[in-house]
Amino acid sequence: MITNLKIFSPATVANVSCGFDVLGFCLDGIGDIMIFEKTSEPGIKIEHIDEYGLSTDNSMNVAGITANAMLDHLRLDHGYRIIIDKKIKPGSGIGSSAASASGTAFAINHMLGNPFNKNEITKFAMKGEAFASGAEHADNLAPGIFGGFTLVKSIDPLTILELPTPKELFATIIHPQIEIKTSESRGLLPKEVPLKNAIKQWAELGSLVHALHTSNYDLIKKSLTDVIIEPYRSPLIPYFNDLKRACLDVGGLGCGISGSGPSVFALSRGEDTATTVAEAFKAVYKDAGIGYDVYISPINTHGIKILDN
Numbered sequence: 001m002i003t004n005l006k007i008f009s010p011a012t013v014a015n016v017s018c019g020f021d022v023l024g025f026c027l028d029g030i031g032d033i034m035i036f037e038k039t040s041e042p043g044i045k046i047e048h049i050d051e052y053g054l055s056t057d058n059s060m061n062v063a064g065i066t067a068n069a070m071l072d073h074l075r076l077d078h079g080y081r082i083i084i085d086k087k088i089k090p091g092s093g094i095g096s097s098a099a100s101a102s103g104t105a106f107a108i109n110h111m112l113g114n115p116f117n118k119n120e121i122t123k124f125a126m127k128g129e130a131f132a133s134g135a136e137h138a139d140n141l142a143p144g145i146f147g148g149f150t151l152v153k154s155i156d157p158l159t160i161l162e163l164p165t166p167k168e169l170f171a172t173i174i175h176p177q178i179e180i181k182t183s184e185s186r187g188l189l190p191k192e193v194p195l196k197n198a199i200k201q202w203a204e205l206g207s208l209v210h211a212l213h214t215s216n217y218d219l220i221k222k223s224l225t226d227v228i229i230e231p232y233r234s235p236l237i238p239y240f241n242d243l244k245r246a247c248l249d250v251g252g253l254g255c256g257i258s259g260s261g262p263s264v265f266a267l268s269r270g271e272d273t274a275t276t277v278a279e280a281f282k283a284v285y286k287d288a289g290i291g292y293d294v295y296i297s298p299i300n301t302h303g304i305k306i307l308d309n
């Protein structure tokens with residue numbers, strides 16, 4: 001049995017404009033470092049070595065909740081020490097809590113000799129993510145666990161579909177330094193949707209899925225549309241419409257809110273365009289008086305990575 005494991009648990013982009021709560025993709029280079037040590041005494045002990053002051057109480061920490069769900073399920077007589085170096089800022093919209101939950105479920109499963117498949121790992125991680133966001137959904141979890149683009153066909157029973165990643169696709173992320181809590185931004189959303197918007201939206205999602213399968217970049221561009229969620233959430237993100245325009249002006253395929261925001265993602269064909277989009281994003285925020293981080297990333301088709309056994 002593996003007693004020590006270090007992993008990289010990547011950031012993810014959920015919703016991808018057209019697929020609220022069901023679609024997501026995995027980023028590379030931005031993610032948390034998590035270290036797991038098996039302990040002879042039962043139970044979970046969480047330590048954070050980052051600056052975010054997250055609770056280390058197991059019942060208030062997504063890694064703790066996820067790990068305990070696995071321990072309870074398996075009735076294990078040992079425990080784990082989990083040391084988390086969070087690089088994804090909580091409340092950033094690029095799957096910070098999901099990285100803790102999916103990293104924990106993946107790592108404990110790996111240390112136990114892989115008793116669970118990826119679908120089952122995602123189910124355990126959903127317990128932790130539900131605590132953070134106030135609702136059970138897997139669109140931020142599945143991309144980290146499966147890699148690439150994923151579609152959550154159903155959460156009960158949990159059914160995840162892996163979608164292909166067109167080779168030249170790159171993401172640009174701008175993270176304005178404001179915090180938007182997922183639970184609060186979910187609270188802004190309407191409970192019902194006009195039929196004409198629903199028709200438009202499922203056509204866009206189907207169209208994006210087809211575009212991913214056929215590496216049709218022009219169709220990706222035409223499908224990155226959200227008529228249901230974006231109108232409610234975008235007013236929370238300073239200069240959102242300017243970012244969108246700037247992305248399209250320099251040749252990006254499209255731009256939308258990453259997860260529940262405030263991060264904004266863009267997809268581009270090729271790293272050069274993704275870099276140009278990053279510069280265009282910076283120009284929009286230049287005089288905004290708001291701090292921000294910008295990342296350029298290929299789509300991470302591997303998901304969580306083992307750094308050290």
Ligand code: HSE
Binds near residue numbers: 015020133139182186
């Ligand atoms: N689909 C989720 C949302 C992702 O947009 O609320 C954030 O957890």
